[in-house]
């Protein structure tokens with residue numbers, strides 16, 4: 001990484017225009033690009049203790065609106081690589097889970113609290129248009145424990161979705177929901193549920209269940 005004057009760094013930080021990779025992540029990325037496994041391992045060993053902080057910084061960059069969209073997935077990819085190394089070193093799986101959750105969050109709209117009708121929330125899988133297809137609408141909702149979500153397929157094709165294991169608070173699986181069909185699930189356990197369609201992997205959603 002080029003050395004920047006303190007003044008320049010302060011200005012850039014103040015405007016939040018560009019997140020700065022650490023010297024370590026810069027070096028590690030170069031080693032990845034060069035496919036230099038020995039250097040990668042050496043860098044990881046030398047920086048073992050600060051991996052959680054490095055992972056945290058990368059996740060922050062990945063979620064930041066100041067990070068150009070095309071660079072965000074790269075940040076999460078690198079964070080995941082480091083989180084796997086951290087898990088191998090220490091057995092601590094939490095940073096890896098956090099990276100997976102946050103990388104999922106980065107694909108979603110801002111969370112909304114829709115209105116339930118008789119304790120049931122409706123999420124539509126709307127008919128594809130020229131610009132939008134294979135989506136859950138809304139894709140990110142917050143509900144209360146004991147409430148039910150009903151996914152209604154008004155699209156012309158089937159969708160099949162399930163909660164992601166490991167990072168979700170519980171599991172549900174829709175099986176195949178044909179055009180015109182629906183699927184209901186009652187959320188008894190608080191927490192975050194990340195789910196995706198097995199046919200369309202970019203078709204993602206989240207239900208956050210509050211106590």
Ligand SMILES: [Cu+2]
Pocket residue numbers: 134158159160197198199200203
């Ligand atoms: Cu689908």
